[in-house]
Each structure stands twice: as C-alpha cells, then as structure tokens.
Amino acid sequence: MAFSASSPKEGMHFSDRANATLFPTDDPTLISFDYGAPGPTLLPTSLITLAAAARFARPDASNALQYGPVTGDKEFRYELARFLRREYGDEDVDMERLVVTSGATQAFFNLVTIFTNPATVFLLEDPTYFLAAKMLRDHRIPSSRMVAIETDAETGIRVDLLSTALDSLSARDPQPPDVAGTYPYVLYLVPTHSNPTGSTVPTPHREEILRLARKHNILVICDDVYQLLHYDTATPPPKRLVAFDDLAGETGGNVISNCSFSKIFAPGARLGWIEAPKRIVDAIKLAAVSYSGGSPNHLTSNLLIPLLHDNHLHTHLTHLRTQYSARLTAMLTALDTHLGSTPGVKIHRPKGGYFVWVELPADVDTTLLRKRVVEGLQSGEVGQQRVTFKQGADFSMSGDGCRNALRLAFAYYEPEVIAEGVRRLALVLRAVGVGV
Missing domain, CATH: 3.40.640.10 (Type I PLP-dependent aspartate aminotransferase-like (Major domain))
Structure with a gap:
C-alpha cells in the first residue's frame, strides 16, 4: 500500500497553513510581540530528521x-x-x-x-x-x-x-x-x-x-x-x-x-x-x-x-543563545531609540529569557490600548499599526495591577523585524500621548 503525505481527502485543502500552529500566522503584516516561542528559523527540523x-x-x-x-x-x-x-x-x-x-x-x-x-x-x-x-x-x-x-x-x-x-x-x-x-x-x-x-x-x-x-x-x-x-x-x-x-x-x-x-x-x-x-x-x-x-x-x-x-543539543542551545542575545539587543536598542527618553517610561533590561517588561506612565491603560489596536476601533495611527503586545493586567493577580505595563517577547522574530515592530509600537504610544 502506498501512502502520500500530499494527498488530502477530497474537499480538504492544506496548501494554506495559516492555522497550522498556535499563532495566527495567516497575517504576515502583523508583528506580534505576544509570541513566547522560538521563531520558525530557529526550529531544528534537520536535527529531528537526524x-x-x-x-x-x-x-x-x-x-x-x-x-x-x-x-x-x-x-x-x-x-x-x-x-x-x-x-x-x-x-x-x-x-x-x-x-x-x-x-x-x-x-x-x-x-x-x-x-x-x-x-x-x-x-x-x-x-x-x-x-x-x-x-x-x-x-x-x-x-x-x-x-x-x-x-x-x-x-x-x-x-x-x-x-x-x-x-x-x-x-x-x-x-x-x-x-x-x-x-x-x-x-x-x-x-x-x-x-x-x-x-x-x-x-x-x-x-x-x-x-x-x-x-x-x-x-x-x-x-x-x-x-x-x-x-x-x-x-x-x-x-x-x-x-x-x-x-x-x-x-x-x-x-x-x-x-x-x-x-x-x-x-x-x-x-x-x-x-x-x-x-x-x-x-x-x-x-x-x-x-x-x-x-x-x-x-x-x-x-x-x-x-x-x-552533543547536537549543546550546539543547538549555543546557537539559540547567540540568536536570542542578538534579538534582545535589537529590542532594547529600538526601545531606547524610540522611548528611552520618554518621561514615565521604564524599560527593564533582562539578561536572559524571552521577554522585556516596559512600564508606561501611570495614566496609560495597556488593556484598553491593546483592544483599540487589535480590534481597530479607532482609525488613524493606532488602528493602522500592525503590532501587538501582552497587556500588563494579564499578569496581575489583583486584576488591576500592572495596567500601565506591557510585555514584549523578542524570541520569535529576526532583529530587523523586531526593530520595525518597536517603531510601530512607539507610533501607537504617541497616538495616546506617550512620547509626544
């Protein structure tokens, strides 16, 4: 009996792999700093085959x-x-x-x-x-x-x-x-x-x-x-x-x-x-x-x-550390460029992991801000910037804490995409009065 990996049942079409992962990869114009995962270029497909x-x-x-x-x-x-x-x-x-x-x-x-x-x-x-x-x-x-x-x-x-x-x-x-x-x-x-x-x-x-x-x-x-x-x-x-x-x-x-x-x-x-x-x-x-x-x-x-x-995993981990370090540097450099001198903004600088935590002025509610960005409820700069983030309130046990903070994941994208995403984020924040 012959098997074919490229012969789906009649009426089923898998050429569009938009829903093949946990992430909404059907929108290539979106830069999502939500994704706490390694990017596609860092996944070890060749090692699995080996x-x-x-x-x-x-x-x-x-x-x-x-x-x-x-x-x-x-x-x-x-x-x-x-x-x-x-x-x-x-x-x-x-x-x-x-x-x-x-x-x-x-x-x-x-x-x-x-x-x-x-x-x-x-x-x-x-x-x-x-x-x-x-x-x-x-x-x-x-x-x-x-x-x-x-x-x-x-x-x-x-x-x-x-x-x-x-x-x-x-x-x-x-x-x-x-x-x-x-x-x-x-x-x-x-x-x-x-x-x-x-x-x-x-x-x-x-x-x-x-x-x-x-x-x-x-x-x-x-x-x-x-x-x-x-x-x-x-x-x-x-x-x-x-x-x-x-x-x-x-x-x-x-x-x-x-x-x-x-x-x-x-x-x-x-x-x-x-x-x-x-x-x-x-x-x-x-x-x-x-x-x-x-x-x-x-x-x-x-x-x-x-x-x-x-020792293939050791070599792979060494490679990941190099890549993630470059991505973290790209994010911190871009944040410093666009938001570093903004009053009320504090950029925390981790030495590892996947995430950068940013605190904004106390009057900024990142839950409402994300809603406006994702749902496109407001026209103009905020609605048009294709970038997302995790709002701080998601991480708070109290529900009201961290409302002026946001979490940015840097592991998923290449450095140049990260830089563009932070530029877009800065435009979103300027639209609500942060960094004007």
Whole structure:
C-alpha cells in the first residue's frame, strides 16, 4: 500500500497553513510581540530528521514505541543528566532525581494533583505567568486559596513580604490539615529570567526562600524553563533553587525544578523534565497519573537520545543563545531609540529569557490600548499599526495591577523585524500621548 503525505481527502485543502500552529500566522503584516516561542528559523527540523534516522536504526528501535518506564527512559535520563551537568556547571545533577514529563504546563497540573489537598494555599508572584492562576482555577481552586506576593522587577519575589504572608497564614491556621504526602502551601515561582518581567532572584533570596519553605512546609515549584537561556556570560544566573535543597538526603523535599524543551529545542516536542529531591521523585513514581501510560512522550525522549549523546543539543542551545542575545539587543536598542527618553517610561533590561517588561506612565491603560489596536476601533495611527503586545493586567493577580505595563517577547522574530515592530509600537504610544 502506498501512502502520500500530499494527498488530502477530497474537499480538504492544506496548501494554506495559516492555522497550522498556535499563532495566527495567516497575517504576515502583523508583528506580534505576544509570541513566547522560538521563531520558525530557529526550529531544528534537520536535527529531528537526524535523530529519527539514528534512533530507529538501532536493534531496540521498537522500545521507543512501547510504554515507557514511569520516570522516563533510563538512557535518556542518563544523557539528560550529562547534558545538564555541562550546561548548569553542576556535577550534582543525578539521573535518579530526574523525571520525564510532557512539558512544564502538564507537569505543573500533575504536581498540583499529586502534592496538594483541598486546604492547600497557593502563593504566587504578582505579576506572574499569565496562565498560572488560570491553571489553578481549572483545578477548582478558589481565589480565597490563592495569595499574591508582590515582586520586584529586578530581583523577583519580595522575600520579606512572602515571610510576612506566611506568618499571617500560620497565625490564622496554626495547624493546617495534615494529609499524608501533601503540602499545606505551594509557592509557584519563575525565579530566573522570569515571565513576565525578566527578573532573576539573587542567591541570598533563594537561600531565604528555602529556609521559609522548610519552616512552613512549603512545596516550591520553580518554573525553570529559562534557566539555560542566559546571554550575559560575565554574570551567569544563580544556581537553580532546587540545588539548595537536600537532594539525596532525608530532609530534602521542598523544591521542584520544572523544565521544558519548548524554549531550548522545540515546543512541538512536548517534552520536559522535573528535577527534585529523592523523596519527591519517590512520591511521583507511586502516583497513578505517572504509572498509567508510563513515561509521557516516550517517543520524543527517545528521539533526543542521539542528539544529547552526540552533543547536537549543546550546539543547538549555543546557537539559540547567540540568536536570542542578538534579538534582545535589537529590542532594547529600538526601545531606547524610540522611548528611552520618554518621561514615565521604564524599560527593564533582562539578561536572559524571552521577554522585556516596559512600564508606561501611570495614566496609560495597556488593556484598553491593546483592544483599540487589535480590534481597530479607532482609525488613524493606532488602528493602522500592525503590532501587538501582552497587556500588563494579564499578569496581575489583583486584576488591576500592572495596567500601565506591557510585555514584549523578542524570541520569535529576526532583529530587523523586531526593530520595525518597536517603531510601530512607539507610533501607537504617541497616538495616546506617550512620547509626544
């Protein structure tokens, strides 16, 4: 039987690939700084072809198509640990403390399922990743069990305010329900090159967070997807927070590093990993959500084995850092050119990640501004500039916070497109009185 990849059923036409991805790629005139993803030219199509040929040439090729071990393919975890020791500069990365996932989002869902109970209180940065609270609401967690902790746009979560909040919660409920295997508190953080502000929590603050976690029995879930995307070689990021926990001993069990290949390889791979102390890994092994179906995305993890073993992924990551650094520089240069001297405008300058956070004068509401741009409700310059951004209110736990801020993603476009997009954005802002 012959198969043809280019023979769709009668009446179905796929020549227009406008809806082939998550992004509205049907409008080539639009420059969208919403897209927190690698651009098309950075996706490793040739490496996937190489990986598939190498993995399926092996005598054990069929294993890649079988149910995988609960914590993930052993050879993959071995190669992943070797890769991470090199990239983190940390010889303590151990394959036995790595668990394969299908990406950071689904891993977060599963961690909430496994390690929380109906009384668990969730502490989140404010501003934070715009889908964090929504993911918790999808777990039917009420707002009364979510506590917003103010952040600093340069150093991340305010540890002093976190400590105060925990003292208040402990005083109100000195003996939270003791449900075996679960935690009374969960703290969700993006500690390195955060989404949205680009902030990085410094080492002393990380040490204090761990002290608080042990004092109050908190599970700290670190969204570490940007840990390896650092562009200033002179000042590397602090060690990931999980490295401060007791990984091999009996006291460890407060920090999970939740990582993904989406930012360092390809979002379509739907592959990630958790790094955690032994006690947490053992609990994950016993969970039904882990055992049912075995390792998630077992096939993709097998495809990455030759790429890790032969250092192709290291080479690709090095290339990404160079490209993203150039794109970040292009965005900051353009912002400085068009908005740098504008009163009331503050441009935050990350050293890694995907995003630039911009604060505008207090009277500017970026939610309303985006609505005018996207819907074309007003004619003239604002309606005609083909550029979008993420409004600051999307990232605020309070709903009203950050209304004068916006987040710009720089990973998707080439530098010259970024420069044009920022020029358009400046025209939009001038139309509402910013930078006149």
